[in-house]
Amino acid sequence: MSQKSIQVDNLYTEGEQWVQNLGEKTVHAKRMKGKFRLVKWIAMLVWMPFFIGPYVTWNGQQAILFDIEKRQYHLFDITIFPQDLWMLTMVLLFLAILLAAMTTVLGRVFCGYFCFQTVWTDIFTKVEAYFEGTPDKRRKLEKSPWDLTKIRIKVSKHLVWFAIALLSGITWMLYFGVSWADYFDGSASNTTLSITMFISIGAYTFAGHMREQTCLWICPYARIQGAMVDKQTIMPTYDYYRGEPRGKLNKGEYIEGQGDCIECSQCVAVCPTGVDIRKGQEYGCITCGLCIDACDSVMTKVGKPKGLIRYTSFDEMKFNKPLKALYKRPRVIVYSAILLTALSILTYGMFNIAPMELNILHGRTPLYVQLSDGSIRNKYELKVMNKTDQPMLIDVSFKSTIKHLKSQKGHSGIVIPSGNVKSIYIYLKAFERDIDDDDQVVFLIKSNRATLERASFFASP
């Protein structure tokens, strides 16, 4: 295979020194078939539920719905109210630690395969390749003067880009109870329209225009990943010992003392972030493995073993040390313990969300009132919250160690609308001779979904 014709514009060098492209040039990565390219396509499917989610119904209503107006969050059978938002903290903790654990074991595998930025960029560049052709053609088109053909190609590409971005923005809003009809019949509020445009323009800008620059100088994760990896972390790595000294080579040719890298630069040509992995690890690498596919295909063509660039650890590459079992790696143990704790708390919370909440406020000013018949009256405010998505019928009763404690009226058949808090005022009276210091009053709230008990005190002179 002759190397003379290969020219790679993604290779940024100043003399011998490789420099990071900080947006001066657009990276037009070549697309090559391969094992990791296929994995990338399959991994991108994790985003399919995002587009399907708003259309899934459960018990006659949208299965995943963030109802901001009613301050209710529906997740299939579970309805979460702001009082239970502590669970969101657990979800965020779980996801953050999962990311850290994944980084320790597999480097930035999240960035390479699952992150919405890289996934959307991959789709946008696929659209670009459809309209503008190969990376070479795209570069030529960029430099060519504006004529009708260039305008037609560019307008078509940007329209499809914006359609994808708009679909992303609208899909996001569907989770908040907005419907497609709202956009067409003019009933969408200004807030809805503003957020939709904000998300759409964001997707269009980040995935279409900024691409790898978002990963390089906006995403904070790229900067902190170094704190999570260790010498056992598996990442795409160039086998320096096998590849160097590199040099051009034709098929079937053998040059004594030359390494296996034939300096074809295909690994750089396919890199979506414009990294030359032969220069060692650096923060632009999103560990997508596409350079492995490229190099493997080159090695096959020149009749050398695959794996000159491969997923491996520093320890394996430099010292030929095998990977340690995960349970022997302190970072993995710590991350796993936190993950397990967060998951357990979350699972417990999800399955134990009370259908109602009860708070009792004892009347303070005054604490009690002496009535004309000599009895003592206390006032209580019972705040009952219905945390279900249906109206709730409740009965209120009480029990106490105070003899002859009486309520001024019955409290049954009270309806509390879904998601509402209702204050129920209860006046209890008893004679001083029947009251002891340590007497308690216990209120009971009964509904068809649950029974709650809360204790309070009875104040007397």
Ligand code: SF4
């Ligand atoms: S590492 Fe592989 S793909 Fe990259 S220049 Fe060398 S031979 Fe080519």
Ligand code: SF4
């Ligand atoms: S260097 Fe290789 S693994 Fe890293 S981003 Fe580029 S193509 Fe992906």
